[in-house]
Amino acid sequence: MLKINDLHVSVENTAILKGVNLEVKAGEVHAIMGLNGAGKSTLANTIAGRDDYTVTSGTVDFFGKNIFDLEPHERVGEGLFLGFQYPVEIPGVSNLNFLRTALNSIRKYRGQDDMSAADFMKLIRAKADQLGMAPDMLKRFVNVGFSGGEKKRNEMVQMAVLDPKFAILDETDSGLDIDALKTVAAGINAQRRDDTAILLITHYQRLLNYVQPDVVHVMIGGKIVKSGGKELAAELEEKGYAEVA
Amino acid sequence: MTKQLIEAYASQAESLHGILAGMDDVRTSAMSSFLEQGFPGTKNEEWRYSDMRAFHKKHFELVSGKSGIAIPEPLGDYCARFVFINGRYDEESSDIGQVWKDISIRPLANHFMANESRVDELIKGSDSVSLLNTALMRDGLVLSIPSNVGIGRPIEILHVMDGSDNAAAHVRHVIELGEGSSVSIIERFVGDDSAYWTNSVLQARITENAKLRHIRVQEEGANALHTAKAYVNLGGGSEYICTNVALGGAMSRFDANVRILMDGAQATVNGVALAATGQSHDMHTHVSHLSGNAVSEQVFRTIADSRGTTSFQGKVTVAEDAQRTLANQSFKALIFDKTAQANAKPELEILADDVKCSHGATVGQLDDKAIFYLTSRGIDPETARQMLVSAFVAEALEKVDFDDVKTSLMGRIASWMLERNADKGTGG
Numbered sequence: 001m002l003k004i005n006d007l008h009v010s011v012e013n014t015a016i017l018k019g020v021n022l023e024v025k026a027g028e029v030h031a032i033m034g035l036n037g038a039g040k041s042t043l044a045n046t047i048a049g050r051d052d053y054t055v056t057s058g059t060v061d062f063f064g065k066n067i068f069d070l071e072p073h074e075r076v077g078e079g080l081f082l083g084f085q086y087p088v089e090i091p092g093v094s095n096l097n098f099l100r101t102a103l104n105s106i107r108k109y110r111g112q113d114d115m116s117a118a119d120f121m122k123l124i125r126a127k128a129d130q131l132g133m134a135p136d137m138l139k140r141f142v143n144v145g146f147s148g149g150e151k152k153r154n155e156m157v158q159m160a161v162l163d164p165k166f167a168i169l170d171e172t173d174s175g176l177d178i179d180a181l182k183t184v185a186a187g188i189n190a191q192r193r194d195d196t197a198i199l200l201i202t203h204y205q206r207l208l209n210y211v212q213p214d215v216v217h218v219m220i221g222g223k224i225v226k227s228g229g230k231e232l233a234a235e236l237e238e239k240g241y242a243e244v245a
Numbered sequence: 246m247t248k249q250l251i252e253a254y255a256s257q258a259e260s261l262h263g264i265l266a267g268m269d270d271v272r273t274s275a276m277s278s279f280l281e282q283g284f285p286g287t288k289n290e291e292w293r294y295s296d297m298r299a300f301h302k303k304h305f306e307l308v309s310g311k312s313g314i315a316i317p318e319p320l321g322d323y324c325a326r327f328v329f330i331n332g333r334y335d336e337e338s339s340d341i342g343q344v345w346k347d348i349s350i351r352p353l354a355n356h357f358m359a360n361e362s363r364v365d366e367l368i369k370g371s372d373s374v375s376l377l378n379t380a381l382m383r384d385g386l387v388l389s390i391p392s393n394v395g396i397g398r399p400i401e402i403l404h405v406m407d408g409s410d411n412a413a414a415h416v417r418h419v420i421e422l423g424e425g426s427s428v429s430i431i432e433r434f435v436g437d438d439s440a441y442w443t444n445s446v447l448q449a450r451i452t453e454n455a456k457l458r459h460i461r462v463q464e465e466g467a468n469a470l471h472t473a474k475a476y477v478n479l480g481g482g483s484e485y486i487c488t489n490v491a492l493g494g495a496m497s498r499f500d501a502n503v504r505i506l507m508d509g510a511q512a513t514v515n516g517v518a519l520a521a522t523g524q525s526h527d528m529h530t531h532v533s534h535l536s537g538n539a540v541s542e543q544v545f546r547t548i549a550d551s552r553g554t555t556s557f558q559g560k561v562t563v564a565e566d567a568q569r570t571l572a573n574q575s576f577k578a579l580i581f582d583k584t585a586q587a588n589a590k591p592e593l594e595i596l597a598d599d600v601k602c603s604h605g606a607t608v609g610q611l612d613d614k615a616i617f618y619l620t621s622r623g624i625d626p627e628t629a630r631q632m633l634v635s636a637f638v639a640e641a642l643e644k645v646d647f648d649d650v651k652t653s654l655m656g657r658i659a660s661w662m663l664e665r666n667a668d669k670g671t672g673g
């Protein structure tokens with residue numbers, strides 16, 4: 001599904017990613033853990049196509065295509081989703097309008113007709129309900145005035161509605177209370193299928209108790225320095241990065 | 246001004262003598278005041294953002310006749326539509342509907358004919374373009390809404406120009422609202438590609454508890470010059486709600502001059518201006534609180550593309566006994582690059598002590614992070630920009646109460662954005 005080969009990325013002429021290798025197959029859940037500033041978000045944003053990150057070498061293959069040949073919105077059409085560490089506030093654009101435009105843009109990319117307003121409302125109400133988002137928040141401007149936890153929940157509602165094949169969730173578990181964490185974990189598990197894959201970026205073992213990863217990677221200094229099973233996360237929590245990696 | 250220009254304008258005013266009853270003396274005096282000051286130069290603070298160079302170079306004259314230019318579709322459902330072609334009322338393309346049963350509609354000429362003392366009620370103005378409008382006006386509408394009559398759908402007044410490069414139209418509309426009445430006016434300006442000049446003045450008297458909604462849509466031809474003024478006087482508990490949308494012409498300027506004469510009135514003057522390459526739109530407001538317990542609101546949103554300019558000068562004055570006044574002003578501008586310009590000059594002059602006033606002015610660019618967020622959800626960059634621009638202007642269009650009209654306006658803004666993207670050929 002996604003294959004990263006020796007990826008080097010710099011920001012403003014500073015090398016951040018220094019040779020990342022990673023392969024995620026359909027049906028798998030991978031977790032990346034690592035110190036602050038290790039380059040985890042840089043990796044996520046590079047895959048999504050943020051233009052202030054410069055790819056200096058390496059390849060990312062997404063469903064057999066060179067991902068860098070695709071515009072950011074085209075990557076989404078191919079099935080990508082990025083849950084942001086810091087979701088953006090967009091005054092004046094309602095959540096509903098935003099998601100409906102997004103969904104229909106993706107459908108258009110795939111040669112499908114627009115979803116009718118009635119079907120869309122049914123879909124989004126169901127997903128918001130599953131993820132414990134109050135219906136009136138759908139009418140509010142995107143993330144404006146949302147609490148940290150509400151923003152993360154909103155990211156999950158977006159993922160559920162857009163139903164991506166490959167989702168990268170950048171610290172979606174940070175800032176969530178215990179109940180919200182369980183709801184979000186349930187949302188992630190619902191997205192976990194034979195034909196989908198998920199890449200979790202997290203600092204905490206506690207999410208991985210609810211969403212059991214197939215593989216755990218440790219990123220330090222712009223590289224994946226160690227990979228293992230879910231027990232690696234527990235080991236990191238116990239001993240810290242210095243000793244494990 | 247050159248001697249040639251002076252003589253040309255003076256003889257224009259003279260040629261109009263006898264056309265509107267009782268107006269000859271008014272014309273003569275307005276013309277001599279105009280000739281004393283001429284067109285404003287760049288050193289005139291009130292006009293520094295309006296590019297008036299063309300007026301110093303050539304003589305604009307009244308034209309007659311029409312060449313059969315296509316009349317555009319209305320902006321939305323209307324109860325009556327009055328069309329002015331090259332500054333003259335055109336009966337053939339107008340549709341007066343049934344509204345004449347409820348309100349009085351007269352051409353300017355008949356208004357004075359019925360009672361010459363009405364000339365005294367004409368606002369002569371003191372700036373050069375108002376004075377010229379007074380000296381050279383030939384046509385316009387006089388609408389009187391009787392007390393307690395409410396007109397639901399808007400009345401569209403469409404101004405069409407298909408003149409030539411030195412054609413001018415000086416139209417004057419007079420609106421009078423009886424106590425407790427209400428009406429909505431859409432003033433719209435369109436035209437061909439010639440470098441003509443539209444100079445329009447609308448004066449409105451809104452008496453006690455009456456309500457005037459005033460929507461202006463300036464979509465003149467690409468080379469046109471547009472100057473316009475609204476003089477509005479508000480009685481007790483009355484309401485004026487103006488939304489000015491400027492997107493056409495090479496240079497446009499709109500002045501709203503609103504006076505709150507009695508307690509408890511509400512004045513809203515909002516505006517949207519979109520300036521493409523080489524265009525400039527200038528908006529001026531002067532809301533004068535002469536009486537208390539009144540509220541004034543101003544929301545302006547402007548966007549300038551490469552080498553486009555938008556300007557806003559908003560003045561609020563609160564007289565000594567206009568206590569418990571509430572006045573808010575918000576100006577936000579987007580500029581698309583370094584060559585685009587946005588000027589803002591708020592001005593507050595407050596003599597009363599029990600007053601709440603606020604004003605804010607910001608100039609910024611479209612938020613790259615927001616664009617990326619939208620595209621990262623599958624939305625293409627053109628649509629993402631369009632969504633952000635629509636969101637940006639929305640607050641200034643909030644008072645357009647007619648959904649179909651609002652949809653038409655939003656559609657124009659969306660196509661303006663599409664043209665910007667196409668011009669750049671970047672696809673984003």
Ligand SMILES: Nc1ncnc2c1ncn2[C@@H]1O[C@H](COP(=O)(O)OP(=O)(O)OP(=O)(O)O)[C@@H](O)[C@H]1O
Nearest residue numbers: 011012016034035036037038039040041042043052
């Ligand atoms: N736009 C940018 N401009 C300058 N430096 C940047 C930019 N983005 C990232 N960096 C730098 O790149 C490095 C990696 O940042 P990144 O956000 O990828 O870390 P992270 O692993 O996600 O950290 P955290 O766990 O704190 O979220 C940091 O040193 C950061 O300061």
Ligand SMILES: [Mg+2]
Nearest residue numbers: 040041042085
């Ligand atoms: Mg990060």
